[in-house]
Amino acid sequence: MLGYIHAMTSIASTPLSPDPTDEILISVVVPVHDEAGAAVTLARDIAAAFEGQSFEMIFVDDASRDDTLKRLRAAKDELPMLRVLSHGQNAGQSRAVRSGVLAARGSIIVTLDGDGQNPPHDAPRLVQALRAAPAEVGLVGGRRAKRQDSAAKRSASLWANRIRKRLLQDDADDTGCGLKVFRREAFLRLPYFDHMHRYLPALMIREGYRNLYMDVDHRHRETGRSKYTNWGRLKASFSDLLGVMWLKSRSRSPGKVEEYGA
Ligand SMILES: Nc1nc2c(ncn2[C@@H]2O[C@H](COP(=O)(O)OP(=O)(O)O)[C@@H](O)[C@H]2O)c(=O)[nH]1
Numbered sequence: 001m002l003g004y005i006h007a008m009t010s011i012a013s014t015p016l017s018p019d020p021t022d023e024i025l026i027s028v029v030v031p032v033h034d035e036a037g038a039a040v041t042l043a044r045d046i047a048a049a050f051e052g053q054s055f056e057m058i059f060v061d062d063a064s065r066d067d068t069l070k071r072l073r074a075a076k077d078e079l080p081m082l083r084v085l086s087h088g089q090n091a092g093q094s095r096a097v098r099s100g101v102l103a104a105r106g107s108i109i110v111t112l113d114g115d116g117q118n119p120p121h122d123a124p125r126l127v128q129a130l131r132a133a134p135a136e137v138g139l140v141g142g143r144r145a146k147r148q149d150s151a152a153k154r155s156a157s158l159w160a161n162r163i164r165k166r167l168l169q170d171d172a173d174d175t176g177c178g179l180k181v182f183r184r185e186a187f188l189r190l191p192y193f194d195h196m197h198r199y200l201p202a203l204m205i206r207e208g209y210r211n212l213y214m215d216v217d218h219r220h221r222e223t224g225r226s227k228y229t230n231w232g233r234l235k236a237s238f239s240d241l242l243g244v245m246w247l248k249s250r251s252r253s254p255g256k257v258e259e260y261g262a
């Protein structure tokens with residue numbers, strides 16, 4: 001059914017949703033880089049969380065150096081709703097999410113981290129909230145109620161969230177939470193840049209959408225290692241914050257767009 005593998009020679013050849021006639025409502029997109037110890041268990045947990053619903057899951061391997069890709073491909077027999085995309089070279093978490101959303105067939109996208117820190121059992125609740133919300137709600141973001149990371153990481157994240165929220169007025173207390181649910185169509189209207197996944201709430205608001213937030217669980221990372229350091233994140237966030245402030249300042253709203261005689 002889904003057994004297509006595209007040889008990607010350029011970004012422009014990233015596969016788009018292949019079959020619009022298939023009726024899949026929810027696409028769970030998981031970016032993975034060197035997550036061999038967690039990826040397949042996570043895929044099983046996602047399948048269990050969405051059992052009985054119309055869903056697919058797309059794991060996007062971002063040129064892992066370990067066995068992540070091999071193990072995911074081997075799991076396809078056991079998990080028929082699993083699709084596995086792979087990047088020819090490492091391009092980062094935001095690009096991996098984007099590749100997954102481009103390839104997705106569902107109109108509702110769920111993203112969560114590939115290391116198992118976001119328990120999938122929360123995801124259907126966020127999907128329900130988005131489905132019940134009016135069309136102007138573009139995203140339902142998870143908020144890690146009891147974050148299971150080191151004190152240093154929690155405190156860096158607290159300050160980063162405060163500063164970002166103040167400067168961007170994006171109403172998000174925890175943009176770093178990997179669990180987010182959004183409308184595919186809304187996401188595709190947003191500008192892409194490396195690390196944009198941390199700015200989805202601000203970018204949604206810029207496009208005229210509203211966001212909702214719900215508390216979710218969080219687990220310790222049990223295998224593999226974090227790909228981000230506090231210092232690395234800080235360096236990237238200076239230019240990203242300025243960039244998103246610029247994007248906001250250069251956006252204009254057309255009000256209600258109507259077509260005469262339609
Ligand atoms: N595709 C891709 N995913 C990445 C990359 N770096 C991190 N990730 C994924 O993004 C998620 C969050 O990364 P993680 O290292 O756990 O960040 P932390 O939880 O903030 O320490 C995990 O699913 C990672 O596998 C990358 O370069 N490419």
Ligand SMILES: [Mg+2]
Pocket residue numbers: 113115117221226
């Ligand atoms: Mg993590």
